Amino acid sequence: MNDRFLRALAAEPVDRTPVWIMRQAGRYLPEYRALKERHGFWELCTVPELTVEVTLQPIDRLGLDAAILFSDILVPLAAMGLEVEFRPGPVLPDPIRAASDLSRLGETEGCALYGRVAEAIGLLRRELDGKVPLIGFAGAPFTLATYAVEGGGSKSFSAIRALLFGDPATAHRLLERIAVAVLASLRAQIEAGVQAVQLFDSWAGLLGPDDYDRFARPYAERILGAIGDAGIPRIYFAPGASSCLERMRTLPVEAIGIDWRIPLGEARRRLEDRTVVQGNLDPGVLLGSREGIEERTAGILREARGAKGHVMNLGHGILPETPVENALAFVETVHRLSGQGGEQ
């Protein structure tokens, strides 16, 4: 059994640096695009057999050290009863804008959606049969609140900012409600068998550090703390929020994801090496030459030397335009260089 991903997260020695790729099951893979011609995105997330197929597509092909459940960070919002469409970006036709909208949010206890995800996880564990560990995930409350209030992605994020700064009490009530749903999602995933979880705070970079401490960190902290008794590693990733790294230092996690806009060594210093780090190759590098991929991967492995632990990954999701052979070159380079004993 390949357990180097779990060992690295436990700060134990590894034979070579484990590597997985955010969005490793996704549009850059021809076999994924083929499946997408016949099935909608949400179908892939909610029909267990399809979820299993998509999740497994990249594992053998790329030689990855972990599988990540194919799903979406917005699942808890859908489980709360908000309509979530993908066109192809997420659109929530009836956003939450005021206190009176909160009554539209339901409980997620025993919801069918979490049940279908759990079923996929059970099937996946059997299929993987210990080959590599399975990662579960969810969006963090601040990020989900941003989607719920904006009604999708945004350029200016005016709606969430108007709520945060104009009616912070309602913002906190919304965040509380979402935190309950996210925690329930992660607990259901853990019960079904995921062996690690990642919490994505994708929009936390919208906030200055003080507002991060007000609106993002406390809710992520509560969830990560609450699942601590499960004994599986927890990863927190807030891309674009490197100015808040000092504020992440005390989160109850085993690892912090680092985006590509900060050198891994500087991120480690700012985290005081208290946690394992995950990342941080610029996904754009995989659009370039094999030499560039090797050079920059080697650079990150050097910056990771002496870390509490290191899981290699990109600093953000793999770009749909990435040639598969470049993703493969990245994984091979990690294993080759870190296995020489000189880089790790």
Added chain:
Amino acid sequence: MNDRFLRALAAEPVDRTPVWIMRQAGRYLPEYRALKERHGFWELCTVPELTVEVTLQPIDRLGLDAAILFSDILVPLAAMGLEVEFRPGPVLPDPIRAASDLSRLGETEGCALYGRVAEAIGLLRRELDGKVPLIGFAGAPFTLATYAVEGGGSKSFSAIRALLFGDPATAHRLLERIAVAVLASLRAQIEAGVQAVQLFDSWAGLLGPDDYDRFARPYAERILGAIGDAGIPRIYFAPGASSCLERMRTLPVEAIGIDWRIPLGEARRRLEDRTVVQGNLDPGVLLGSREGIEERTAGILREARGAKGHVMNLGHGILPETPVENALAFVETVHRLSGQGGEQ
């Protein structure tokens, strides 16, 4: 004559902290929206009488300490012959994607577009009659290259990243060409009478620090250095690039703009207080309460104490949804608190 903006940029004592607002002439103003019903955006940028009217709209109404020419960061690309449309975001229907596209880029010497902008500047200086200084500006080469290659804004920025990492030689040739056009634009603006310039590197935050040093900083540096003999203050602003602040420290500028995602005090430490700082209120705060605006403005004034100099501004452009009275509350708060002698 109100010269506190220029005095602050020269690190001289001021009676109170000068303040202006990025996009202060813009969609949050009803009188701007009224004009926009009759004229297109590009018309407002290129018909000198309209440019003058829009530029002056917020000055008296808000009590600002500087006017900024109403224009667009993409003017140098249009001057090079690239088609630039606004729908309403910028769209370049024929993007630059390969070395063979570079031949489509023309010289800007003596171009009519720069002439019309210069005419507006001349009219503005007469209209302002020394009341407040006039700021000119342009986009920095990396940012303009991003627009030229992506063909507009983007979510993933795959095209520019494919060029940077897949064909860096062509990327550098493109950046060289654009730098010449940007320098010509700023020189024409200075000759026409602007009293300060700001270089916007709006997409520099897309790059990690080493790539910032490779693709963004050298071209900004060359331009800022070349206009040094004009003797007017130079401001450089790269929002979202706070992880590169150490790399900006040695730019030949009088001031660095700071976005809202980093406390002003930390930005000053990372810049070693070598330059004046400009910013950095979260534009979202102007969507909230008057009390919030006052409290956070006071906080920034405190963090600016002891700086080489401070020009108050938002950390990004004012949001179109901002109530005018909140913009006014911001400006009044700056003047009231910084004029008490206790905050500056």
